Amino acid sequence: MTTATAIEAREVPFSEIATAMVDVCPRAGAMRALVATVVAVGPPDRLDLATDTLQILGDAGTVRSIVISEGDEAAPSARVAGNTVALKGLKPQYVNNAVAALRLSSLPTLVWWRGGRPETLDELADLADRIVLDEDEPETSWRRAVKLFEATAFSDLRWARLTQWRALMAHFFDIPEVRSAATQFSRLRIRGGDHVSAELFAAWLTSSISFGAGFHVEIERGDEGAPIQSIHLLDQDQELMLRTGAGRTCIETAVSVRGHRSVSRIVALADRTPVDALTEELMIRARDLAFERTIQALVAD
Amino acid sequence: MNENPLNDGLRLEPTPGPTTFVIFGASGDLTKRKLLPAIYRLSKRGRLPAQFAVIGISRSEIDDDAFRTQFRESLAEFAGPDSWDDVAKSLASRMYYVSAETDDPEVYRQLKARLEQINGAEGVLFYLAIPPSVYGVVIEHLGTSGLSRPGERGWRRVIVEKPFGTDLASARALNQLAHQHFDEEQVYRIDHYLGKETVQNLLVFRFGNGMFEPVWNRRYIDHVQITAAETVGVEHRASYYEGAGALRDMVQNHLMQVLSLVAMEPPIAFTAESVRDRKMDALLAVQPLVEDKQNGGRPVLSNVVRAQYRAGWVNGSEVPGYLSEKGVSKQSKTETYVAGRVQLDNWRWAGVPFYLRTGKRLPKRTTEISIQFRRPPLEIFRRASQTSVAPDLLIVNVQPDEGISLRFEAKLPGTRMQIAPVMMNFRYGTTFGGEVPEAYETLLLDAMLGDTTLFARHDFVEASWALITPVIERWSGLGDDVPTYEAGEWGPPEADELVGRDGRRWRTL
Numbered sequence: 009m010t011t012a013t014a015i016e017a018r019e020v021p022f023s024e025i026a027t028a029m030v031d032v033c034p035r036a037g038a039m040r041a042l043v044a045t046v047v048a049v050g051p052p053d054r055l056d057l058a059t060d061t062l063q064i065l066g067d068a069g070t071v072r073s074i075v076i077s078e079g080d081e082a083a084p085s086a087r088v089a090g091n092t093v094a095l096k097g098l099k100p101q102y103v104n105n106a107v108a109a110l111r112l113s114s115l116p117t118l119v120w121w122r123g124g125r126p127e128t129l130d131e132l133a134d135l136a137d138r139i140v141l142d143e144d145e146p147e148t149s150w151r152r153a154v155k156l157f158e159a160t161a162f163s164d165l166r167w168a169r170l171t172q173w174r175a176l177m178a179h180f181f182d183i184p185e186v187r188s189a190a191t192q193f194s195r196l197r198i199r200g201g202d203h204v205s206a207e208l209f210a211a212w213l214t215s216s217i218s219f220g221a222g223f224h225v226e227i228e229r230g231d232e233g234a235p236i237q238s239i240h241l242l243d244q245d246q247e248l249m250l251r252t253g254a255g256r257t258c259i260e261t262a263v264s265v266r267g268h269r270s271v272s273r274i275v276a277l278a279d280r281t282p283v284d285a286l287t288e289e290l291m292i293r294a295r296d297l298a299f300e301r302t303i304q305a306l307v308a309d
Numbered sequence: 310m311n312e313n314p315l316n317d318g319l320r321l322e323p324t325p326g327p328t329t330f331v332i333f334g335a336s337g338d339l340t341k342r343k344l345l346p347a348i349y350r351l352s353k354r355g356r357l358p359a360q361f362a363v364i365g366i367s368r369s370e371i372d373d374d375a376f377r378t379q380f381r382e383s384l385a386e387f388a389g390p391d392s393w394d395d396v397a398k399s400l401a402s403r404m405y406y407v408s409a410e411t412d413d414p415e416v417y418r419q420l421k422a423r424l425e426q427i428n429g430a431e432g433v434l435f436y437l438a439i440p441p442s443v444y445g446v447v448i449e450h451l452g453t454s455g456l457s458r459p460g461e462r463g464w465r466r467v468i469v470e471k472p473f474g475t476d477l478a479s480a481r482a483l484n485q486l487a488h489q490h491f492d493e494e495q496v497y498r499i500d501h502y503l504g505k506e507t508v509q510n511l512l513v514f515r516f517g518n519g520m521f522e523p524v525w526n527r528r529y530i531d532h533v534q535i536t537a538a539e540t541v542g543v544e545h546r547a548s549y550y551e552g553a554g555a556l557r558d559m560v561q562n563h564l565m566q567v568l569s570l571v572a573m574e575p576p577i578a579f580t581a582e583s584v585r586d587r588k589m590d591a592l593l594a595v596q597p598l599v600e601d602k603q604n605g606g607r608p609v610l611s612n613v614v615r616a617q618y619r620a621g622w623v624n625g626s627e628v629p630g631y632l633s634e635k636g637v638s639k640q641s642k643t644e645t646y647v648a649g650r651v652q653l654d655n656w657r658w659a660g661v662p663f664y665l666r667t668g669k670r671l672p673k674r675t676t677e678i679s680i681q682f683r684r685p686p687l688e689i690f691r692r693a694s695q696t697s698v699a700p701d702l703l704i705v706n707v708q709p710d711e712g713i714s715l716r717f718e719a720k721l722p723g724t725r726m727q728i729a730p731v732m733m734n735f736r737y738g739t740t741f742g743g744e745v746p747e748a749y750e751t752l753l754l755d756a757m758l759g760d761t762t763l764f765a766r767h768d769f770v771e772a773s774w775a776l777i778t779p780v781i782e783r784w785s786g787l788g789d790d791v792p793t794y795e796a797g798e799w800g801p802p803e804a805d806e807l808v809g810r811d812g813r814r815w816r817t818l
Contacts, residue, residue, distance in 0.1 A: 041734075041735040041736070041740045043740060043741060068739065068742065069739065070739065070740050070741070070742070168320075171319075172355055174315070174319060174320075175319055175324070176355060176359075177315060178313060178315035178316050178319055178324070179324055179355075179358055179359040180359055181313040181315045181316075182316075182324065182325075182326045182327070182358055182359065183326075183327060183359060183360055184462065187313065213315075216314045216317065217314055217315070253395055257394070257395070258394070258395040258396060261359060263359060263360075271359060271360050272399075273359065273361070273400075273403070274395045274396055274398070274399035275352060275353070275399075276353045276354070276355070276394070276395075276396050278354075278355075287742040287743060288320065288743075290741075290742070291741065291742075292320060296320075297317075297318045298317060298318025298319065299318070301318075
């Protein structure tokens with residue numbers, strides 16, 4: 009993945025952003041095709057990571073990156089560096105106006121929601137083609153998002169980080185004997201450092217498969233550094249297992265169900281930096297119906 | 310539960326069901342360079358099924374462990390120095406080897422037993438990475454041993470590498486043999502060009518946009534150039550190449566596939582049969598390359614040029630001529646360069662020439678499709694500008710830098726009216742982020758998933774040979790010397806004349 013490079017930055021009034029972007033845009037190199045606008049929105053203390061991430065995406069030259077921190081300013085100055093624009097301390101009620109003015113025309117706009125005034129989320133839903141939620145305590149936004157599913161596509165950065173875990177669980181169910189055994193599983197045990205990620209995975213699995221009565225989910229607290237460490241779908245003598253290997257660079261998988269010989273393998277645990285997760289989100293243009301179904305199941309509980 | 314409910318809404322593309330990948334020619338060059346690295350990368354990206362195994366078959370007398378060592382060496386050389394990781398080790402533990410002569414029926418009994426043992430004989434993908442001369446033997450044995458037919462569940466498919474036949478008669482015979490033991494839907498004739506993103510994107514570019522298709526015809530397009538240039542010589546493939554040459558090796562398959570994608574009519578849906586039907590229509594519209602006219606009792610061959618490289622300088626080094634390459638006969642008449650002028654007899658393309666060229670030891674490694682549009686009907690800037698107006702160009706770069714470029718005219722800044730061409734570039738490698746998969750990864754996965762869209766159908770292969778075979782016969786009947794070109798130059802003067810006769814030039818690459 010591209011790393012941030014030194015690009016000339018300039019502080020300008022909002023009205024001069026477009027001119028400044030042309031002036032400070034690197035002149036060297038071939039022109040590239042633009043694909044989207046990515047906007048990070050949130051309180052100032054939650055935007056450091058977003059600023060670094062969007063600077064990297066912006067430097068790659070194919071997206072326009074906009075970072076907007078909420079504050080009390082009606083007319084904050086803007087910092088322009090290459091394809092990245094940062095607005096510091098903008099009044100929340102003007103965030104949607106700023107996005108409307110700065111987004112690339114006729115290309116998708118992805119909003120990376122790091123938190124903030126709840127009404128802003130509603131306003132951005134009218135502008136954005138996709139909103140990626142990313143908060144420590146996401147439940148309030150999830151509840152709000154459920155009402156906005158018809159307005160725009162939603163996702164969650166945690167959800168993007170679960171893609172590989174979901175895919176590996178899905179691979180088990182490509183085996184006919186595993187599908188036949190589905191209703192016999194009685195227990196899902198997830199261990200990891202992020203309770204919310206575990207809840208998301210459990211809600212996805214249980215809303216996708218009709219397990220038998222008495223099926224229950226156990227979530228165990230694990231190491232902080234690994235949102236998910238292991239996932240076991242169990243019955244008395246049957247098990248589907250996913251767990252991170254040594255060094256957390258890979259995932260070990262094993263399946264053991266009646267009528268099928270045990271199979272195990274190791275696959276790489278893909279690097280899931282915010283840049284990777286957002287890049288994945290940029291590749292998805294349709295509504296994520298599995299995510300919507302999962303969130304609806306979660307907020308209904 | 311018949312279907313997998315967890316695949317619904319999964320962000321990753323579908324993954325095949327339980328599969329065993331059986332490679333005939335497991336110790337060969339293609340296996341080491343392409344197949345094993347592709348399998349590793351698919352595994353690394355989690356694209357292989359939970360239940361997956363590889364069985365290698367070849368004459369080398371090695372065991373499972375030695376085959377795994379070969380896998381490790383292959384990755385070190387062709388997948389990067391850090392590739393021997395936990396994923397590779399896990400994959401290696403599911404790799405097995407059968408040492409055998411492919412004409413020994415016992416081999417197929419052993420293979421059947423091993424498949425039962427490994428995955429209960431569900432999905433099995435056979436890959437014929439063997440010399441074309443033994444395709445028939447293996448296909449026959451797969452059929453008579455019952456390996457070509459799946460059990461109650463699962464599937465059997467066979468991938469056949471190029472060349473599929475050496476002329477029309479042999480291609481027909483091979484197709485007939487394949488159809489005795491496999492249904493057409495089970496046969497995957499691979500052409501790795503079709504696995505490249507840009508080649509697939511050509512369909513999206515043409516049929517996913519409203520603005521290009523209206524100008525994609527004889528009214529707006531002056532001509533099309535398709536170039537597949539290599540800097541390498543014959544390398545270690547002399548024994549194969551001596552019997553093949555550029556016409557069989559490149560034109561019959563790769564260039565004809567690309568030509569058909571450029572020239573085809575819109576399919577009614579993006580389905581394998583619909584796309585392949587329209588490609589077939591385009592190929593059937595190609596006029597014969599050998600003309601009906603006679604010259605001294607021999608049919609005229611004015612639309613095809615062949616040549617052979619002589620010593621020269623490529624990529625910063627002096628290189629020998631073709632006749633001095635190891636394994637090449639000193640009297641060889643094998644062509645290392647072909648240029649052709651192709652015309653299509655249909656409403657869309659009547660009168661629009663398609664110029665094809667391919668060669669070894671050319672100055673640059675590049676494969677591209679160049680669509681040259683007609684000039685404006687009136688040159689209104691001729692008096693005002695000192696520079697002439699160049700025709701607009703749309704360039705589809707197939708390799709090495711996959712993407713699409715558009716060249717058009719723009720006014721140079723200043724008070725005077727001066728016109729200059731500018732190029733807008735779209736590059737796959739940088740635009741969307743993420744990795745662009747290797748062609749073999751795409752195609753192997755498609756075959757495991759049962760998607761034949763990017764594979765050649767039997768009738769396409771035969772139609773392509775029907776065009777090429779008369780040229781081969783005409784050349785083989787000639788006692789003439791083969792024209793030569795200096796290694797590191799863009800082909801012989803005859804190729805320039807071929808295009809020059811029409812008042813055109815090859816695009817500068």
